[in-house]
Amino acid sequence: MNGAEILLEALEQEEVEDIFGYPGAVLLALLDALLRSKIRHILVRHEQGAIHAADGYARVSSKTGVCLATSGPGATNLVTGIANAYMDSIPVVILTGQVSTDLLGTDSFQEADITGITIPITKHSYIVKDARELPRIVKEAFFIARTGRPGPVLIDLPKDILNQIVTKAASSKMTLKSYKVFGKGNIGQIEEFAKSIAKSTRPVIYAGGGIVTAGATKPLRALVEKCNIPVVTTLMGLGCIPSDHPNFLGMAGMHGTVSANYALDDCDLLIALGVRFDDRVTSGLGHKFATKAKIVHIDIDPAEIGKVVRANIPIVGDVHMVLEELVSRLTLPKVSEWWEQIHAWQRDFPLRYEQDGRLSPQIILGCIAEIARDDAIIVTDVGQHQMWVAQCYPITYPRQLVTSGGLGTMGFGLPAAVGAQIAKPGKNVVLITGDGSIQMTIQELATIAQHRLPVKIVLMNNGVLGLVRQWQKMFYEERFSEIQLHANPDFVKVAEAYGIKGMRVTTAQEVKPCLTEAMNHPGPVLIDFVISPDEVVLPMVVPGNAITDMLGR
Amino acid sequence: MLHTLAVLVENHPGVLMRVVGLFARRAYNIDSLSVCQTENPGISRMTIVVSGDDQIIEQVSKQLYKLVVVHKVTDLTNETIVDRELALVRVKVNAETRMEVLQTVNVFRGRVVDMGRSNVTVEITGDGEKIDAFVRSMRPYGLLELVRTGTIAILRSDN
Ligand SMILES: Cc1ncc(C[n+]2csc(CCOP(=O)(O)OP(=O)(O)O)c2C)c(N)n1
Numbered sequence: 175m176n177g178a179e180i181l182l183e184a185l186e187q188e189e190v191e192d193i194f195g196y197p198g199a200v201l202l203a204l205l206d207a208l209l210r211s212k213i214r215h216i217l218v219r220h221e222q223g224a225i226h227a228a229d230g231y232a233r234v235s236s237k238t239g240v241c242l243a244t245s246g247p248g249a250t251n252l253v254t255g256i257a258n259a260y261m262d263s264i265p266v267v268i269l270t271g272q273v274s275t276d277l278l279g280t281d282s283f284q285e286a287d288i289t290g291i292t293i294p295i296t297k298h299s300y301i302v303k304d305a306r307e308l309p310r311i312v313k314e315a316f317f318i319a320r321t322g323r324p325g326p327v328l329i330d331l332p333k334d335i336l337n338q339i340v341t342k343a344a345s346s347k348m349t350l351k352s353y354k355v356f357g358k359g360n361i362g363q364i365e366e367f368a369k370s371i372a373k374s375t376r377p378v379i380y381a382g383g384g385i386v387t388a389g390a391t392k393p394l395r396a397l398v399e400k401c402n403i404p405v406v407t408t409l410m411g412l413g414c415i416p417s418d419h420p421n422f423l424g425m426a427g428m429h430g431t432v433s434a435n436y437a438l439d440d441c442d443l444l445i446a447l448g449v450r451f452d453d454r455v456t457s458g459l460g461h462k463f464a465t466k467a468k469i470v471h472i473d474i475d476p477a478e479i480g481k482v483v484r485a486n487i488p489i490v491g492d493v494h495m496v497l498e499e500l501v502s503r504l505t506l507p508k509v510s511e512w513w514e515q516i517h518a519w520q521r522d523f524p525l526r527y528e529q530d531g532r533l534s535p536q537i538i539l540g541c542i543a544e545i546a547r548d549d550a551i552i553v554t555d556v557g558q559h560q561m562w563v564a565q566c567y568p569i570t571y572p573r574q575l576v577t578s579g580g581l582g583t584m585g586f587g588l589p590a591a592v593g594a595q596i597a598k599p600g601k602n603v604v605l606i607t608g609d610g611s612i613q614m615t616i617q618e619l620a621t622i623a624q625h626r627l628p629v630k631i632v633l634m635n636n637g638v639l640g641l642v643r644q645w646q647k648m649f650y651e652e653r654f655s656e657i658q659l660h661a662n663p664d665f666v667k668v669a670e671a672y673g674i675k676g677m678r679v680t681t682a683q684e685v686k687p688c689l690t691e692a693m694n695h696p697g698p699v700l701i702d703f704v705i706s707p708d709e710v711v712l713p714m715v716v717p718g719n720a721i722t723d724m725l726g727r
Numbered sequence: 728m729l730h731t732l733a734v735l736v737e738n739h740p741g742v743l744m745r746v747v748g749l750f751a752r753r754a755y756n757i758d759s760l761s762v763c764q765t766e767n768p769g770i771s772r773m774t775i776v777v778s779g780d781d782q783i784i785e786q787v788s789k790q791l792y793k794l795v796v797v798h799k800v801t802d803l804t805n806e807t808i809v810d811r812e813l814a815l816v817r818v819k820v821n822a823e824t825r826m827e828v829l830q831t832v833n834v835f836r837g838r839v840v841d842m843g844r845s846n847v848t849v850e851i852t853g854d855g856e857k858i859d860a861f862v863r864s865m866r867p868y869g870l871l872e873l874v875r876t877g878t879i880a881i882l883r884s885d886n
Contacts, residue, residue: 289741290741290744293744293745293748294748294752297795298794298795301741318795350795351737351798352737352795352796352797352798352799353795475793476789476792476793477786477789477790477792477793480782480785480786481786
């Protein structure tokens with residue numbers, strides 16, 4: 175057997191079914207071995223597409239995504255996507271080709287030090303120096319990627335290693351001596367946590383992506399419903415409680431709801447679950463955040479605790495296990511007055527949209543929610559359209575929303591939708607994107623066409639880089655600079671050029687019939703919704719101001 | 728405030744880059760760093776002296792712990808430790824100053840390890856302050872070259 179075959183066997187051991195990738199010279203042995211493997215390789219059109227697809231695949235399936243790129247430019251094209259997965263703690267294993275070991279460090283053709291380049295954005299990485307180590311390395315890589323706080327792990331594969339002939343069977347025994355995964359939380363601390371709930375009168379749960387990763391929706395709901403505690407989530411936490419749940423106040427932070435932000439500011443007990451107090455939530459003012467509250471912070475990553483705010487009750491552990499321990503120890507707090515206050519905020523400051531019959535983003539999203547299946551996977555890009563989805567699309571279960579949270583990567587959407595649809599072929603996958611974002615990875619329309627993926631692409635086409643324009647409008651006296659996308663193509667024709675059905679909608683009346691037709695179409699569809707560049711995302715926390723200081727309340 | 732961290736890491740290529748990268752990201756200048764293998768050849772020990780407030784150092788330590796190659800991080804700052812540094816100092820001498828220099832070396836319990844016609848090279852160990860003091864006293868004669876190892880430290884035994 176050669177190294178490539180050993181690698182594929184090790185991947186099969188990890189139950190890998192799909193790899194997103196792009197070929198190159200150093201990968202020839204591997205490409206050849208793929209012809210004889212059960213593993214399916216999905217050919218993308220740019221390596222950034224491969225990593226985002228693997229990322230989207232992992233987000234919806236909770237399996238580890240896998241991608242492959244060649245040495246040098248192939249590997250460096252992955253960098254944005256690796257950073258994206260790292261920021262959102264998504265388990266992916268990245269396979270990169272590399273020049274032969276004897277050429278390493280000599281600036282040989284298509285050599286890039288990809289392990290060096292990616293140190294700050296990977297959880298761990300390997301350069302394989304002997305094919306016999308592959309079974310162990312692959313096993314360790316998957317173990318590290320998916321356990322604890324998940325993240326990307328890179329395996330750099332020199333060409334001679336992929337070609338190395340190995341006769342003796344190699345061991346896959348892991349040798350991770352110091353890698354530690356936290357599980358159960360400290361019982362004493364959990365008891366303190368339970369006591370603090372009993373004593374509180376204005377508790378609030380601030381839930382994030384950690385709940386989704388840990389699969390902790392059930393104990394979360396038990397806690398919420400038993401104690402009648404209000405819940406706000408981060409962008410990454412959307413779906414950990416259904417958006418129509420009476421205890422859900424909405425997303426918190428810059429474009430959150432007023433009631434969510436007021437509740438965070440006014441609570442006497444902040445229960446932070448799998449969150450990292452990101453500055454899009456705290457407005458970068460950790461020291462002014464939830465100042466009246468005792469803070470309980472549960473996270474599997476000890477480095478998150480105390481990073482932005484001091485926790486009064488820190489608990490390092492798996493949030494699922496911690497909540498299960500907690501739920502049996504609960505004494506109910508008295509929260510009726512608190513709810514009166516919250517209901518008053520909700521009444522006074524609901525999310526509002528002007529409805530004058532124009533083709534507004536909210537009408538489009540409302541109609542998608544009505545027509546798409548309830549469990550449709552919603553993938554977004556980055557910009558205003560993303561925030562409108564976060565604010566008003568009914569996200570009802572974890573892993574339903576696929577969005578680039580921490581890095582905010584324009585161009586994530588289309589390839590992530592590819593990955594999501596490959597992972598969940600039976601589900602409706604709807605991509606909501608912008609005319610700026612989609613053009614960053616638009617070549618992946620070919621991947622969609624080639625694999626006949628029935629992704630429905632909702633393009634909110636405002637002819638501008640909307641979110642940036644909104645900031646210029648609000649904070650730079652409408653001095654618009656470099657946000658006009660004058661030479662946009664005709665997106666319907668672009669879709670058609672790829673053999674994808676294209677449609678255009680310019681009025682509110684057309685939305686429903688058009689979406690119905692699109693959803694009933696068996697293949698992929700791109701719908702170009704022409705909306706006004708003047709639409710804004712509101713409410714909004716003025717950057718640098720307290721989270722209660724919201725424009726457009 | 729100066730912190731002294733003892734970090735046990737795997738003895739592999741690339742490990743140093745991962746560790747110092749964490750300090751660089753937060754723009755912490757490492758005052759001194761020394762690394763060598765321990766009693767276990769698979770493990771190296773780094774002694775890192777860095778300045779920063781307690782909370783940030785705690786944060787960096789936690790981040791260090793997350794590296795798969797890091798086995799243990801100990802902040803020795805508030806512990807009772809023995810810390811030492813080795814310096815090699817080359818000083819200009821002439822017929823007039825030679826005796827004076829050698830006397831000072833003696834006072835600091837240094838050792839002359841090399842002697843040229845117009846200079847001597849002295850080996851000296853001690854904590855950082857002692858080395859600083861020695862270097863200061865040599866300066867007037869003409870410091871030609873100075874090599875310091877950076878601090879290494881070990882916890883005092885309990886008994
Ligand atoms: C790769 C990348 N480059 C730049 C940005 C900065 N940025 C954030 S939102 C935005 C505009 C997005 O425009 P579009 O995709 O058309 O969405 P819209 O805001 O108009 O809905 C820009 C440029 C980014 N997030 N990602």
